[in-house]
Amino acid sequence: MAETGVSSPRERYRVQMQAEIKERAWEQIATAGASGLSLNAIAKQVGMSGPALYRYFASRDELITELIRDAYRSLADTLAAARDAGADLRGMACALREWAVADPHRYFLIYGTPVPGYRAPDATTAISNETMTMLIEACAALDIDESATPFDTELEHHRRWAPDKSVAATTLHRAITFWTRVHGVLSLELAGHFAAMEFDPALLFADEVDTLMAR
Amino acid sequence: MAETGVSSPRERYRVQMQAEIKERAWEQIATAGASGLSLNAIAKQVGMSGPALYRYFASRDELITELIRDAYRSLADTLAAARDAGADLRGMACALREWAVADPHRYFLIYGTPVPGYRAPDATTAISNETMTMLIEACAALDIDESATPFDTELEHHRRWAPDKSVAATTLHRAITFWTRVHGVLSLELAGHFAAMEFDPALLFADEVDTLMAR
DNA sequence: TGTACATCAGTGAACGCGCGTTCACTGATGTAC
DNA sequence: TGTACATCAGTGAACGCGCGTTCACTGATGTAC
Numbered sequence: 001m002a003e004t005g006v007s008s009p010r011e012r013y014r015v016q017m018q019a020e021i022k023e024r025a026w027e028q029i030a031t032a033g034a035s036g037l038s039l040n041a042i043a044k045q046v047g048m049s050g051p052a053l054y055r056y057f058a059s060r061d062e063l064i065t066e067l068i069r070d071a072y073r074s075l076a077d078t079l080a081a082a083r084d085a086g087a088d089l090r091g092m093a094c095a096l097r098e099w100a101v102a103d104p105h106r107y108f109l110i111y112g113t114p115v116p117g118y119r120a121p122d123a124t125t126a127i128s129n130e131t132m133t134m135l136i137e138a139c140a141a142l143d144i145d146e147s148a149t150p151f152d153t154e155l156e157h158h159r160r161w162a163p164d165k166s167v168a169a170t171t172l173h174r175a176i177t178f179w180t181r182v183h184g185v186l187s188l189e190l191a192g193h194f195a196a197m198e199f200d201p202a203l204l205f206a207d208e209v210d211t212l213m214a215r
Numbered sequence: 216m217a218e219t220g221v222s223s224p225r226e227r228y229r230v231q232m233q234a235e236i237k238e239r240a241w242e243q244i245a246t247a248g249a250s251g252l253s254l255n256a257i258a259k260q261v262g263m264s265g266p267a268l269y270r271y272f273a274s275r276d277e278l279i280t281e282l283i284r285d286a287y288r289s290l291a292d293t294l295a296a297a298r299d300a301g302a303d304l305r306g307m308a309c310a311l312r313e314w315a316v317a318d319p320h321r322y323f324l325i326y327g328t329p330v331p332g333y334r335a336p337d338a339t340t341a342i343s344n345e346t347m348t349m350l351i352e353a354c355a356a357l358d359i360d361e362s363a364t365p366f367d368t369e370l371e372h373h374r375r376w377a378p379d380k381s382v383a384a385t386t387l388h389r390a391i392t393f394w395t396r397v398h399g400v401l402s403l404e405l406a407g408h409f410a411a412m413e414f415d416p417a418l419l420f421a422d423e424v425d426t427l428m429a430r
Numbered sequence: 431t432g433t434a435c436a437t438c439a440g441t442g443a444a445c446g447c448g449c450g451t452t453c454a455c456t457g458a459t460g461t462a463c
Numbered sequence: 464t465g466t467a468c469a470t471c472a473g474t475g476a477a478c479g480c481g482c483g484t485t486c487a488c489t490g491a492t493g494t495a496c
Contacts, residue, residue, distance in 0.1 A: 008493080009492085009493085010437090010438075010439090010492075010493070013439090014438095014439090017439090031331060032331055033250065033328070033330065033331040034328075035248065035250035035251070036250070036331070038481075038482065038483090039482085039483065039484090040481070040482070040483080041481090041482095048439090048440065048441090049440075049441060049442070050441090050442090050483090050484090051440080051441075051442085051483095051484075051485080051486090052439070052440050052441075054483095054484075054485090055438080055439060055440075056439095059483080059484085060482095060483065060484095108328040108329075111402070111403070111406065111408075112327055112328030112406075113248070113249075113323040113327030113328045113406070114323075114406045114407060115248065116246060116247055116248040116251070125411060128408075128411075129411075149422050149425070149426075150418055150421070150422060151414075151418045151419050151421070151422035154414050154415060154418045154419075155414055158412065158413040158414040158415075160413060161411055161412040161413065173422075176412075176419065177419075177423070179399075179403070180396065180399035180400045180403055180419070180423070181395065181396055181399050182399070183398075183399045183402065183403055184394075184395035184396050184397070184398045184399025184400070184402070185395045185399070187326070187398065187399070187402055188326070188394070188395055188398055191326065191327075191328070191329045192329060193326070193343075196340060196343075196344075196376055197373065197376040197391075198373040198375065198376065199366075199369050199370055199373040200369060200373075203365055203366045203369045204366050204369075204391065204392075204395070206365070206366070207364050207365060207366035207388075208392070208395070210364070211364075215430070223460080224459085224460085225459075225460075225470090225471075225472090228472090229471095229472090232472090253448075253449065253450090254449080254450065254451090255448070255449065255450080256448090256449095263472090263473065263474090264473075264474060264475070265450090265451090265474090265475090266450095266451075266452080266453090266473080266474075266475085267472070267473050267474075269450095269451075269452090270471080270472060270473075274450080274451085275449095275450065275451095
């Protein structure tokens with residue numbers, strides 16, 4: 001009887017196969033987009049015939065859901081690694097950008113056009129909260145005093161989502177603003193909206209982060 | 216012989232029919248997303264049978280291209296109308312947000328996940344430049360002096376895309392930053408990433424605009 | 431160690447479906463003399 | 464005003480295609496005695 005942690009050859013093969021399927025799925029998303037993801041095409045890539053994939057995933061939707069969850073997980077892990085390496089908010093921003101640039105399709109699977117009718121499972125929202133908490137802590141470490149804006153007072157009254165009541169509303173505000181600004185630059189950059197302008201998006205990104213940390 | 220501006224009944228009917236097809240297409244995008252847009256389904260909605268649509272659009276791709284171009288046009292017109300009504304940068308920001316919130320799918324067709332393999336025609340990039348020019352002019356009207364950042368010097372050397380050489384690099388910078396920040400808030404809001412937090416996204420948006428205009 | 435059985439990965443055929451697009455055709459509308 | 468012709472909107476059948484998913488089945492791998 002297999003105990004926890006010990007895996008039979010069959011189990012190991014299974015895990016390995018699931019991983020390969022996901023890998024091919026990502027390749028396909030890169031060329032055809034998430035909506036063009038086809039189980040049959042993946043099966044062909046893996047070297048199996050169509051229905052065999054149903055040994056590993058109950059349906060196409062389940063596969064996509066796992067890919068999305070993995071993307072969230074990957075982002076959270078990237079930020080956590082940066083933090084654990086002693087990075088401040090700026091360092092985490094760089095890590096985030098590198099993560100996004102490394103695989104734009106993975107980025108857009110999370111932050112791009114929402115899939116119509118798709119409902120994010122609790123698992124992904126939990127990871128999302130985890131990420132937000134890391135950002136809030138990084139912002140709290142900045143310790144800049146500033147005058148309250150209207151949105152700060154709004155946050156005073158709507159902060160049930162925040163992890164710790166001891167964090168100032170201005171800190172929550174800063175974390176949210178960090179998030180929106182970073183996404184503003186990244187999503188436009190990765191979607192190619194800066195293509196006609198010749199400037200280096202990395203400098204724009206850095207400038208935005210600097211501005212946010214200075215004031 | 217029909218002169219320019221004068222249209223025969225047939226022509227008028229044609230234009231009207233094209234408009235109705237596009238309208239149904241938008242409805243379908245709203246429920247199934249851009250990738251789920253189906254010519255046959257649209258035809259059914261309009262009350263025609265499949266192939267009839269080919270009288271009005273050469274292919275599915277052409278229809279989508281027109282929808283995208285219309286979306287760009289609609290946004291540019293909205294901003295122009297705000298400007299002509301005497302709105303400053305803040306007013307234009309509000310107009311932009313209202314435009315986006317009114318039809319998120321239209322917004323995402325432009326600023327969402329890029330369609331794999333889709334190449335934006337020159338017509339849309341021209342409209343995009345038009346929009347950017349309006350923003351730059353609105354930023355120039357602010358006339359705030361500020362110290363140059365690294366990205367400002369980058370822009371000094373890469374500004375061929377900008378409409379007028381007399382505009383300061385810091386103004387171009389402000390226009391770009393306006394664009395990225397506004398998109399950061401809007402794209403996260405419209406994609407539902409603020410759903411778990413209870414605050415009013417409009418206040419966050421207003422705060423971002425205020426910050427950008429004050430400093 | 432050998433035998434009997436259970437588990438499970440993968441196959442191939444088949445299902446119904448909807449897609450974009452073509453083609454030959456009908457019938458109404460407009461145009462020219 | 465009437466007739467002859469051209470234009471063009473829309474139809475219905477058909478094309479080939481790939482999709483997700485089911486099902487009964489084969490054959491290899493693991494497990495129990």
